[in-house]
Structures are given as C-alpha cells and as structure tokens.
Amino acid sequence: MKQRDTHQWTVQDQQLFQRLYKQYKNDFSEYLKFFPQRTYQQIRCFYYNQIYKYRKTNNALDEQKIQQQQADSAKRATQSSPVNTQQPINPVAIIFDSVGGSTLTLAEMISKELYDQGISYYFIDLRTYSIEQALATVQSCSKFILGSPTYNGSMLDSLKKLIQQLIYQKLHLNKKFALFGTFGWTEAAVNDMKTLLVKDGTCFVGSVVTKSEEVLNNLKAVKDLIFRLQLENQ
Structure with missing residues (x-):
C-alpha cells in the first residue's frame, strides 16, 4: 500500500493547490492537469488532509471566539458603576x-x-x-x-x-x-x-x-x- 506523501508537497505546490481549490473543489481530475507527477490517489489524499487541517484550525478559532464572547458578556454582566453605597x-x-x-x-x-x-x-x-x-x-x-x-x-x-x-x-x-x-x-x-x-x-x-x-x-x-x-x- 502506498503511503501518503503530503509531506513531499512544496510550499509552492500548496499555494497552487489552494488557488485551484476555490475553482475545482473535489474535482480531483482537474488537479492532475497542474500536477502531472502526482497520481489521482495522491491528490485525493492531499485534498482531504488539507480540508481536515482547515476545519480543525477554524473549529479552534470558532471555539476561541465563543469563549471570548462569553468572557466579554460575563464581564459586562457583572460590571457595575460606582453606585452610591448609602443609596444603593x-x-x-x-x-x-x-x-x-x-x-x-x-x-x-x-x-x-x-x-x-x-x-x-x-x-x-x-x-x-x-x-x-x-x-x-x-x-x-x-x-x-x-x-x-x-x-x-x-x-x-x-x-x-x-x-x-x-x-x-x-x-x-x-x-x-x-x-x-x-x-x-x-x-x-x-x-x-x-x-x-x-x-x-x-x-x-x-x-x-x-x-x-x-x-x-x-x-x-x-x-x-x-x-x-x-x-x-x-
């Protein structure tokens, strides 16, 4: 069984792949025109590897955003002005x-x-x-x-x-x-x-x-x- 070769893709290859993704999505046969040295299976594996990393990164960012929103709301919820203590x-x-x-x-x-x-x-x-x-x-x-x-x-x-x-x-x-x-x-x-x-x-x-x-x-x-x-x- 052939191992995935995602580590062998150069930075230039990855940048080109990202540009192609916007147009072709998961139509892997189209990528072969630009990466003739790659097999269909190699491109498919790289595609899903990139999608997984993208989703994992964005899920982490979304979680951070939610946590920040909760922290901001909690801060506002407990925030109070310098109220006169004699007449609360x-x-x-x-x-x-x-x-x-x-x-x-x-x-x-x-x-x-x-x-x-x-x-x-x-x-x-x-x-x-x-x-x-x-x-x-x-x-x-x-x-x-x-x-x-x-x-x-x-x-x-x-x-x-x-x-x-x-x-x-x-x-x-x-x-x-x-x-x-x-x-x-x-x-x-x-x-x-x-x-x-x-x-x-x-x-x-x-x-x-x-x-x-x-x-x-x-x-x-x-x-x-x-x-x-x-x-x-x-």
Missing part, C-alpha cells in the same frame, strides 16, 4: 438576542447609559447565556429590559421562550420593565413582546424601536427610556 440602586437586567448586530448595538447603548447614570446592571446576551440564567437574573432584579430584532415577522424564538417562562413562573409580576428592538420592515417583535407581557400586575414603562440602520441615531430615545424606568422607582 437595584441592578437592571438587560436581556436580548441579536442576529445582524444592530440589536446588540442598541443593548450596548442602553448599558452605557445605565453606567453613565450610576446604575448597576446585568448584560445577558442569549447567544452566550441560557434561558435558565436569564430567568434567574430577572428573579434577582426589580427591573428588566428585553430586546429582540424582528425576524420572520416576530421576535426571536429565544425571546419567545424566555417570555413564556417568565409568564409561567410569574417572574414578571410586580416588576418594572421596558422593551427595545430593531427591524427592517415592521416593528412586530416589540409589539408582540408587549402583548404577551403587559398584563395586570406589570409595569411597562416604554420602549425603543428603530430601523436597523438607524440604531446610532437613537441615543435620546435611550436616555428617555432610562429616565422613565428610574422615574417609576420614585
């Missing part, structure tokens, strides 16, 4: 999910405004935190803010599941809450969240809803939302 302010739970990044940007604008006003908060990104962790956070807070983009005509499934559990466990009752969301064509996500949550025993203080491309133009709306959220506490 209950932390606000910011819980959201994002697809294209605009809802994440809006969530970060809200967290920055809370920080600037000396209000501690938890920053819960449902892409890195579980529904159970989000529920526990809401339970420990007297105020919470939920956010979702409009996706397929409504809120994201993660927010729907969270709200269903909030209602089932009655964790939303007697708590002040606000909503935020982004959209391309319709504001359905925030409207749907509001319909589910606004019942007797709840205190809805308002929402910020914006088109995805106009998120950064909503600083005043964010400030007003935080003002109303805190005003309800007086």
Whole structure:
C-alpha cells in the first residue's frame, strides 16, 4: 500500500493547490492537469488532509471566539458603576438576542447609559447565556429590559421562550420593565413582546424601536427610556 506523501508537497505546490481549490473543489481530475507527477490517489489524499487541517484550525478559532464572547458578556454582566453605597440602586437586567448586530448595538447603548447614570446592571446576551440564567437574573432584579430584532415577522424564538417562562413562573409580576428592538420592515417583535407581557400586575414603562440602520441615531430615545424606568422607582 502506498503511503501518503503530503509531506513531499512544496510550499509552492500548496499555494497552487489552494488557488485551484476555490475553482475545482473535489474535482480531483482537474488537479492532475497542474500536477502531472502526482497520481489521482495522491491528490485525493492531499485534498482531504488539507480540508481536515482547515476545519480543525477554524473549529479552534470558532471555539476561541465563543469563549471570548462569553468572557466579554460575563464581564459586562457583572460590571457595575460606582453606585452610591448609602443609596444603593437595584441592578437592571438587560436581556436580548441579536442576529445582524444592530440589536446588540442598541443593548450596548442602553448599558452605557445605565453606567453613565450610576446604575448597576446585568448584560445577558442569549447567544452566550441560557434561558435558565436569564430567568434567574430577572428573579434577582426589580427591573428588566428585553430586546429582540424582528425576524420572520416576530421576535426571536429565544425571546419567545424566555417570555413564556417568565409568564409561567410569574417572574414578571410586580416588576418594572421596558422593551427595545430593531427591524427592517415592521416593528412586530416589540409589539408582540408587549402583548404577551403587559398584563395586570406589570409595569411597562416604554420602549425603543428603530430601523436597523438607524440604531446610532437613537441615543435620546435611550436616555428617555432610562429616565422613565428610574422615574417609576420614585
């Protein structure tokens, strides 16, 4: 049985192979035109060896990226401003999910405004935190803010599941809450969240809803939302 000769491929061969891969993928017969000294089996073995290394490298990079996202979210979740110790302010739970990044940007604008006003908060990104962790956070807070983009005509499934559990466990009752969301064509996500949550025993203080491309133009709306959220506490 012939052994694989991947170690015998020069750097120039590998670079040429990578360029050919973009065009021919696993059509190994095409590679023979450029590597006549190689057999079909040798090219096939080298191809799968390269694919394995590529996937292994990218899986490792993806894992590092996920770990970094979790670390960043954990840092934000535990981050609090220098609150006056004589008059402590209950932390606000910011819980959201994002697809294209605009809802994440809006969530970060809200967290920055809370920080600037000396209000501690938890920053819960449902892409890195579980529904159970989000529920526990809401339970420990007297105020919470939920956010979702409009996706397929409504809120994201993660927010729907969270709200269903909030209602089932009655964790939303007697708590002040606000909503935020982004959209391309319709504001359905925030409207749907509001319909589910606004019942007797709840205190809805308002929402910020914006088109995805106009998120950064909503600083005043964010400030007003935080003002109303805190005003309800007086």
